Amino acid sequence: MARKWKDTLLQLLLNNLLYLQQNAYHESERKLYKKNTIQFLYLYPDAHRICESFHDLDIIKGINA
Secondary structure (H helix, E strand, C coil), rough: HHHHHHHHHHHHHHHHHHHHHHHCCCHHHHHHHHHHHHHHHHHCCCHHHHHCCCCHHHHHHHHCC
8 A cells, every 4th residue: 555655656746747847948947857857767766667657658768868
């Protein structure tokens, strides 16, 4: 049960970071959100497991490139 809650929270955080990155007005904001998303993925290895079933896997691959 705890893992399900953790997965849900990680997915919500990741969704928010991706939303902010995609809807940023300025290139500098996009770079900042991209950097934050990359840091998030490195700090939380469980996020990679969530990404495997994530609907925007292409976005994740683009961030890691």
